[in-house]
Amino acid sequence: MTPEEFRAAGHELIDWIADYRASIETRPVLAQVAPGEVRSMLPDVPPTEPEPFASVLADLDRVVVPGVTTVQHPMHFGWFPSNAALASVLGDLASSGIGSLGISWESSPALTEVEEVVCDWMRQLVGLSRAWVGTIQDTASTAAIVALLVARERASEFSEAAGGLQSVEQPLVVYATDQAHSSVVKAASVAGFGLDNVRTVAHDPWTRAMDPASLDESIAADLAAGRRPAAVIASIGTTGTTAVDPLPAIVDVLDRLGPDGSADRPWLHVDAAMAGSAMILPERRSMWEGVEAADSITFNPHKWLGTILDTSLFYVRDPQHLVRVLSTNPSYLQSSADGQVTQYRDWGLPLGRRFRALKLWFHLRLDGPEALRGRLRRDLDSAAWLAEQIDAEPGWTLVAPVSLQTVCVRHLPSTADGSPMVGEALEAHTQQWVANINRSGQAYLTASKLDGSWMVRVSIGVEGTERHHVAAVWDLMRSTVASLT
Amino acid sequence: MTPEEFRAAGHELIDWIADYRASIETRPVLAQVAPGEVRSMLPDVPPTEPEPFASVLADLDRVVVPGVTTVQHPMHFGWFPSNAALASVLGDLASSGIGSLGISWESSPALTEVEEVVCDWMRQLVGLSRAWVGTIQDTASTAAIVALLVARERASEFSEAAGGLQSVEQPLVVYATDQAHSSVVKAASVAGFGLDNVRTVAHDPWTRAMDPASLDESIAADLAAGRRPAAVIASIGTTGTTAVDPLPAIVDVLDRLGPDGSADRPWLHVDAAMAGSAMILPERRSMWEGVEAADSITFNPHKWLGTILDTSLFYVRDPQHLVRVLSTNPSYLQSSADGQVTQYRDWGLPLGRRFRALKLWFHLRLDGPEALRGRLRRDLDSAAWLAEQIDAEPGWTLVAPVSLQTVCVRHLPSTADGSPMVGEALEAHTQQWVANINRSGQAYLTASKLDGSWMVRVSIGVEGTERHHVAAVWDLMRSTVASLT
Numbered sequence: 001m002t003p004e005e006f007r008a009a010g011h012e013l014i015d016w017i018a019d020y021r022a023s024i025e026t027r028p029v030l031a032q033v034a035p036g037e038v039r040s041m042l043p044d045v046p047p048t049e050p051e052p053f054a055s056v057l058a059d060l061d062r063v064v065v066p067g068v069t070t071v072q073h074p075m076h077f078g079w080f081p082s083n084a085a086l087a088s089v090l091g092d093l094a095s096s097g098i099g100s101l102g103i104s105w106e107s108s109p110a111l112t113e114v115e116e117v118v119c120d121w122m123r124q125l126v127g128l129s130r131a132w133v134g135t136i137q138d139t140a141s142t143a144a145i146v147a148l149l150v151a152r153e154r155a156s157e158f159s160e161a162a163g164g165l166q167s168v169e170q171p172l173v174v175y176a177t178d179q180a181h182s183s184v185v186k187a188a189s190v191a192g193f194g195l196d197n198v199r200t201v202a203h204d205p206w207t208r209a210m211d212p213a214s215l216d217e218s219i220a221a222d223l224a225a226g227r228r229p230a231a232v233i234a235s236i237g238t239t240g241t242t243a244v245d246p247l248p249a250i251v252d253v254l255d256r257l258g259p260d261g262s263a264d265r266p267w268l269h270v271d272a273a274m275a276g277s278a279m280i281l282p283e284r285r286s287m288w289e290g291v292e293a294a295d296s297i298t299f300n301p302h303k304w305l306g307t308i309l310d311t312s313l314f315y316v317r318d319p320q321h322l323v324r325v326l327s328t329n330p331s332y333l334q335s336s337a338d339g340q341v342t343q344y345r346d347w348g349l350p351l352g353r354r355f356r357a358l359k360l361w362f363h364l365r366l367d368g369p370e371a372l373r374g375r376l377r378r379d380l381d382s383a384a385w386l387a388e389q390i391d392a393e394p395g396w397t398l399v400a401p402v403s404l405q406t407v408c409v410r411h412l413p414s415t416a417d418g419s420p421m422v423g424e425a426l427e428a429h430t431q432q433w434v435a436n437i438n439r440s441g442q443a444y445l446t447a448s449k450l451d452g453s454w455m456v457r458v459s460i461g462v463e464g465t466e467r468h469h470v471a472a473v474w475d476l477m478r479s480t481v482a483s484l485t
Numbered sequence: 486m487t488p489e490e491f492r493a494a495g496h497e498l499i500d501w502i503a504d505y506r507a508s509i510e511t512r513p514v515l516a517q518v519a520p521g522e523v524r525s526m527l528p529d530v531p532p533t534e535p536e537p538f539a540s541v542l543a544d545l546d547r548v549v550v551p552g553v554t555t556v557q558h559p560m561h562f563g564w565f566p567s568n569a570a571l572a573s574v575l576g577d578l579a580s581s582g583i584g585s586l587g588i589s590w591e592s593s594p595a596l597t598e599v600e601e602v603v604c605d606w607m608r609q610l611v612g613l614s615r616a617w618v619g620t621i622q623d624t625a626s627t628a629a630i631v632a633l634l635v636a637r638e639r640a641s642e643f644s645e646a647a648g649g650l651q652s653v654e655q656p657l658v659v660y661a662t663d664q665a666h667s668s669v670v671k672a673a674s675v676a677g678f679g680l681d682n683v684r685t686v687a688h689d690p691w692t693r694a695m696d697p698a699s700l701d702e703s704i705a706a707d708l709a710a711g712r713r714p715a716a717v718i719a720s721i722g723t724t725g726t727t728a729v730d731p732l733p734a735i736v737d738v739l740d741r742l743g744p745d746g747s748a749d750r751p752w753l754h755v756d757a758a759m760a761g762s763a764m765i766l767p768e769r770r771s772m773w774e775g776v777e778a779a780d781s782i783t784f785n786p787h788k789w790l791g792t793i794l795d796t797s798l799f800y801v802r803d804p805q806h807l808v809r810v811l812s813t814n815p816s817y818l819q820s821s822a823d824g825q826v827t828q829y830r831d832w833g834l835p836l837g838r839r840f841r842a843l844k845l846w847f848h849l850r851l852d853g854p855e856a857l858r859g860r861l862r863r864d865l866d867s868a869a870w871l872a873e874q875i876d877a878e879p880g881w882t883l884v885a886p887v888s889l890q891t892v893c894v895r896h897l898p899s900t901a902d903g904s905p906m907v908g909e910a911l912e913a914h915t916q917q918w919v920a921n922i923n924r925s926g927q928a929y930l931t932a933s934k935l936d937g938s939w940m941v942r943v944s945i946g947v948e949g950t951e952r953h954h955v956a957a958v959w960d961l962m963r964s965t966v967a968s969l970t
Contacts, residue, residue, distance in 0.1 A: 003507040006571040010499035017582030018492035038598035046606035050853035067595025086491040097502030110552025113523035121531035139835040164679020165650035182813035192677030194649020328667035331934035350624040368535035449816035
């Protein structure tokens with residue numbers, strides 16, 4: 001495709017996107033397609049001739065749009081909000097259009113240095129000290145892997161340079177609650193620890209916050225058995241209920257094991273994937289009080305702030321430790337600038353990277369932090385409002401504190417004898433009403449298990465979600481259960 | 486940013502990109518900036534107010550463009566060609582604009598199913614059998630990690646579910662030549678094998694192809710010592726010299742160890758990151774003869790085919806094995822479609838993903854495979870032509886066979902007594918002439934070490950690189966050394 005062909009098609013696509021976003025509220029939220037339906041609309045064999053742009057654009061309307069769940073719809077209250085901001089779409093388009101390649105500083109100095117600057121801007125915006133330096137990983141899953149790798153190496157005296165985990169004499173152990181994201185256990189598997197060496201630390205039954213006494217006991221038991229505590233993952237805003245692990249108390253436990261940076265002290269990784277965005281609000285920073293004593297922190301501007309994927313920030317206080325564990329230095333990537341510059345290939349898993357920082361740079365500059373703060377405060381207010389409604393409504397109950405913008409709820413209908421429904425009947429009821437709402441396409445909520453039982457998450461924060469949308473989903477929730485009972 | 490603001494700014498940015506690409510030949514190839522220079526042009530503190538789009542666009546010209554090495558310049562012969570095609574830029578723009586989220590089939594059925602279809606189209610285009618199913622990883626580095634993880638688990642009877650690598654009784658071993666990509670050793674480190682358990686298999690001194698007898702001996706020695714061969718990484722087109730490991734002979738070695746799919750047989754991962762693109766040419770498929778017996782294959786349309794990053798294809802014959810090793814199934818991602826659909830989160834490391842397939846879908850449909858074949862044949866012809874010129878020119882020598890589109894060369898000047906320059910003087914000379922070319926901004930070549938000595942890679946394949954550009958770089962190479970000697 002020539003630049004002139006690109007120009008013509010690009011203008012059409014920009015208009016298509018603007019129209020799509022402007023009309024998003026007219027679409028169903030949940031994709032109304034069956035398994036295999038999208039695939040069946042496409043040819044089994046690759047094209048043989050070039051197709052006109054009009055055909056491809058038409059297929060966005062015919063095949064793609066009906067096949068995606070509209071997570072940018074203001075009535076989408078599922079999972080977590082993400083991947084939205086049009087300002088960041090432009091930044092990523094610039095990245096693609098320039099076609100730069102990040103494999104060394106020399107291959108694209110601006111790619112490296114804009115990322116350094118933007119990570120430092122975000123550091124300031126969330127109130128972290130100058131001790132922290134950051135990079136952009138694709139997702140918090142990958143950040144968790146990187147954190148556990150550097151933890152593994154610190155605790156094993158850099159076993160990767162010798163026999164790896166296959167040679168360690170004291171098994172290394174990882175600690176988290178069962179409220180931590182699924183990627184934490186996956187990361188421990190990937191890093192080779194083995195599930196037998198992942199401890200499930202107890203949590204408070206209501207707040208679902210990690211119990212530091214349980215952490216302390218668990219670590220003591222492992223030490224007594226000759227094992228080595230390698231990493232603690234603390235969650236600030238879990239996926240289930242936005243629970244907040246108590247960092248100061250966790251740090252107290254770690255302080256007793258060894259000084260900052262020592263191999264005897266487990267690496268503390270703070271997974272603030274969702275809640276980190278809220279740290280742009282000074283009044284919310286108490287949520288991660290104690291974070292300065294962590295070894296690594298991740299949070300995702302591609303969630304609530306709405307920067308498009310992949311924008312997971314990963315901060316450490318000791319980047320040389322990252323480099324020691326993850327560096328490669330093949331001759332064809334060496335240059336005279338080495339030693340004076342950052343080589344981001346040594347801060348993560350992949351060698352090559354896009355110009356990832358442009359989307360966040362555009363987003364922060366074009367929308368501005370104050371607008372982001374305003375939107376987050378709007379969502380926090382909406383969540384508090386919804387929680388009040390639920391609290392005041394007979395038959396409805398909050399199942400977790402509302403620490404952020406996600407409201408976790410059950411409807412408890414009365415049975416024939418007037419007692420509240422329990423057990424399998426309640427499980428089926430919960431799954432039924434949320435499925436009815438989701439299948440209708442009018443709104444989307446997430447069913448999720450908490451303490452082994454189904455509940456429903458109403459996660460507020462889509463860019464277009466105003467208070468009236470939250471009121472509408474609350475009406476829909478009540479009318480849906482009314483139609484069932 | 487509203488859809489209407491996006492429309493206005495988007496049109497400007499499309500024009501900017503079209504103009505940038507149309508004028509790319511007027512720019513220096515190597516970025517002419519010093520370490521820290523880009524950073525110094527940006528504010529230390531984040532913006533407080535939204536900025537007009539014109540300011541941000543102006544900064545692309547003021548800060549970004551001078552700070553990137555112009556890898557899309559027709560005189561760029563460095564590393565490998567990559568990340569170019571404007572048709573794929575449009576596909577990725579559509580992905581960003583739609584703002585879909587890939588965390589489960591339900592969250593975006595089209596995201597999953599278009600990826601299935603496009604991976605199958607590419608399978609057909611490179612001539613793989615129906616036995617293979619594919620997914621898009623970000624890079625071949627990540628694909629190597631995934632391959633070594635599944636290899637590790639197959640060889641250790643799924644140790645991740647128990648004590649991990651910390652509990653294996655027979656150390657697991659990985660085999661590759663020292664010509665394999667740096668990401669292979671990094672992947673082995675990440676997966677916890679430890680460098681002591683990575684064997685450097687010998688290679689042919691001229692072709693740099695793996696010596697299967699050496700592989701056989703190395704495996705036999707490990708078996709005799711009670712270790713367990715877990716994985717062999719074969720390269721089809723190495724980064725240094727595009728060397729090709731002999732798959733049929735490697736497969737013969739593996740066949741003696743255990744039947745296909747068994748835990749006694751090391752996992753064979755084929756890293757065809759660069760050369761895989763050439764498999765769209767039927768006349769080149771002999772390069773990976775034997776590939777059907779591999780366990781996994783990766784190649785990067787984001788390299789020579791020019792699809793933009795991140796587009797690394799990863800194929801396996803047994804996806805259930807991937808799922809067993811990498812699956813997570815939290816309650817909030819479960820749906821009634823489970824069991825009937827593909828969950829790509831279980832085929833790789835991250836949970837969440839962009840709509841990755843759109844860029845490849847757009848690229849294949851808008852440019853068409855025949856145009857891609859034509860471009861690759863042009864580049865192969867140019868490389869063969871350049872190799873002939875070098876072969877015929879006194880004082881110049883090819884240092885490796887030209888198996889693809891990369892020509893590896895040294896200039897060997899005569900010294901005062903008429904003998905060819907050797908040793909440190911030759912090392913300095915090679916680094917000098919390539920540095921002079923690169924610093925000039927007129928062209929870019931990669932200096933790389935081969936058998937411990939510097940040589941220069943002339944890697945042909947940028948979309949805009951015609952024969953006259955190759956002739957021009959050859960003139961520049963000769964005039965540069967003439968000015969030095």
